[in-house]
Amino acid sequence: VIAHDLKTPMYALRNLFSNMQQQNMSAEEIRELVPGIINEMNFATSLMENLLVWARDQMKNASAQPEQLPVAAMTADVFKLLRLQAASKQISLVNQLDENVSCYADREMIFLVLRNLLSNAIKFTPVGGTVSVSASQHHGKTSIHVRDTGVGISEHSKRRLFHTDYFSTRGTNDESGTGIGLMLCRDFLIKNNGTIYVQSQPGEGSTFSFVLPVNATP
Structure with a gap:
C-alpha cells in the first residue's frame, strides 16, 4: 500500500x-492539473519523512533524549514548514501558546508529532x-x-485512529x-511518557491533544 502511495504522485507528474x-x-x-499534483506531492513528501524517521527508530531502537522544549517556538517552526500547504486552502494557522509553556521530551520526536497533527488538521x-494550537498545564x-x-x-473512525491497520481517509481537497x-x-x-487523545464530532471539527511531563521526573 505504501509503495503504491509513493508511486502515485510520480506517475501524475510523469503523465503531466x-x-x-x-x-x-x-x-x-x-x-x-497542477493543484491536484501539488496535493499528491505534499502527501508523498510527508510520507517519506515519516518513513525515514520510522526506519531510523527501528534500526536504532531509539530511546527518547528528553530536554526542556519551548512549545510555542517549536509550533512556530512547524507553521513555517506547513505554510504553503495551509495557503493552498486559505487556512489560517493560529499560535495561541504562551512563550513560557514548555514540556520535557525528545525534540525531534515532538516536532514530528506536531507536524503530523497540524498537517492532518489542514488536510481535513x-x-x-x-487550525490553532493552544496548551494548558496542570x-x-x-x-x-x-x-x-x-x-x-x-x-x-475515532476507535481506529491509533491502531496498526494504517487507517486513513481522504482530505477535503481529496488529499491522500x-x-x-x-x-x-x-x-x-x-x-x-506521554499520551494522545481526540475529541471530535462529525461536522464540528476536531481537537487532537497530547500530554507530556512539564519537567524531568525525579
Whole structure:
C-alpha cells in the first residue's frame, strides 16, 4: 500500500509532462492539473519523512533524549514548514501558546508529532478554515491541543485512529493518507511518557491533544 502511495504522485507528474510534450497543452489546462499534483506531492513528501524517521527508530531502537522544549517556538517552526500547504486552502494557522509553556521530551520526536497533527488538521479542514494550537498545564503535565474547523470524525473512525491497520481517509481537497503518521505520534509519545487523545464530532471539527511531563521526573 505504501509503495503504491509513493508511486502515485510520480506517475501524475510523469503523465503531466508527457501530455505537455505530446498534446501541446494550453496554459489553462496545465493550471487545472497542477493543484491536484501539488496535493499528491505534499502527501508523498510527508510520507517519506515519516518513513525515514520510522526506519531510523527501528534500526536504532531509539530511546527518547528528553530536554526542556519551548512549545510555542517549536509550533512556530512547524507553521513555517506547513505554510504553503495551509495557503493552498486559505487556512489560517493560529499560535495561541504562551512563550513560557514548555514540556520535557525528545525534540525531534515532538516536532514530528506536531507536524503530523497540524498537517492532518489542514488536510481535513475545508477552504477558509482555521487550525490553532493552544496548551494548558496542570499537576506537572503540559497538554497541547491542535484544533481545527474541519469535517470532524465519527465514533467508529475515532476507535481506529491509533491502531496498526494504517487507517486513513481522504482530505477535503481529496488529499491522500496512510495513517502511519498517527501511529508514529502514538509510539513517540509513549517513549516520552506521554499520551494522545481526540475529541471530535462529525461536522464540528476536531481537537487532537497530547500530554507530556512539564519537567524531568525525579
